[in-house]
Amino acid sequence: MEQESGLKVVDALDLDPDLCALLRPGALMPGSDGRSHRLPRYFYEVPSREAAREVRLTPHFTLGEFLLVDLKEAARVRDFPRYVPCAVRVLAFYLERLREAVGVAVHVAVNGGYRSPAHRLAARATRHMWGTAADVYRIGPVALRDQSAIETYNRIVEEVSDDLWVMPFGHGPGTADDHIHLDLGYLTLVPREIGEDAGERRGETPRFAFEERRGGDRRGWPRDENLEMLLQRRNPSDQPPDPAD
Ligand SMILES: [Zn+2]
Numbered sequence: 082m083e084q085e086s087g088l089k090v091v092d093a094l095d096l097d098p099d100l101c102a103l104l105r106p107g108a109l110m111p112g113s114d115g116r117s118h119r120l121p122r123y124f125y126e127v128p129s130r131e132a133a134r135e136v137r138l139t140p141h142f143t144l145g146e147f148l149l150v151d152l153k154e155a156a157r158v159r160d161f162p163r164y165v166p167c168a169v170r171v172l173a174f175y176l177e178r179l180r181e182a183v184g185v186a187v188h189v190a191v192n193g194g195y196r197s198p199a200h201r202l203a204a205r206a207t208r209h210m211w212g213t214a215a216d217v218y219r220i221g222p223v224a225l226r227d228q229s230a231i232e233t234y235n236r237i238v239e240e241v242s243d244d245l246w247v248m249p250f251g252h253g254p255g256t257a258d259d260h261i262h263l264d265l266g267y268l269t270l271v272p273r274e275i276g277e278d279a280g281e282r283r284g285e286t287p288r289f290a291f292e293e294r295r296g297g298d299r300r301g302w303p304r305d306e307n308l309e310m311l312l313q314r315r316n317p318s319d320q321p322p323d324p325a326d
Pocket of ligand 1: 209
């Protein structure tokens with residue numbers, strides 16, 4: 082299984098205009114409480130279904146588990162390459178802690194991971210748009226469909242960390258009766274490879290961090306000559322030994 086090292090980080094402002102209009106990076110999204118929240122801007126690019134299945138964010142959670150959506154999600158957002166906010170890795174870390182606490186599999190529902198602002202369930206800001214919320218419909222053999230199961234596991238989630246908020250059991254808005262919803266709030270993540278000096282201007286500097294690290298990429302961004310020299314030096318057959326080394 083691959084670690085996340087194969088994933089590319091993108092500044093969503095650099096994506097094509099159609100996709101950018103659906104993901105709305107950095108835009109303010111009104112919440113049901115009347116307050117607005119700024120949508121995430123940095124995303125992992127997931128090239129294929131296979132990559133989603135293979136990339137493990139933690140030992141028990143693959144990236145694909147946070148990308149399960151139905152037709153309520155915009156068609157372009159469902160197509161590969163797909164994009165998921167970088168903060169999803171923090172969510173996976175907390176779900177792994179929950180997995181440790183319960184000792185059995187934690188199952189994320191369809192539409193229960195990342196949902197874009199273009200998703201039909203997304204009239205208002207929901208933490209699912211930040212990649213920091215999960216709807217869990219089953220834990221081990223227990224289906225979370227009744228008050229007793231939901232309230233029991235909500236308490237366990239709260240014991241895992243004060244950082245996690247759970248939705249109370251109930252049948253109306255702002256409650257849940259067929260899953261548990263847990264989230265980390267409107268958390269955004271700026272990967273260490275990203276420089277924010279480009280401000281709001283799009284496309285002026287390459288920001289495909291993992292590709293840069295490998296010394297160039299498939300999209301024709303400028304190659305990093307220093308890195309290339311280092312890579313060549315690792316292979317003695319490519320280049321004679323440098324006496325300065
Ligand atoms: Zn939810």
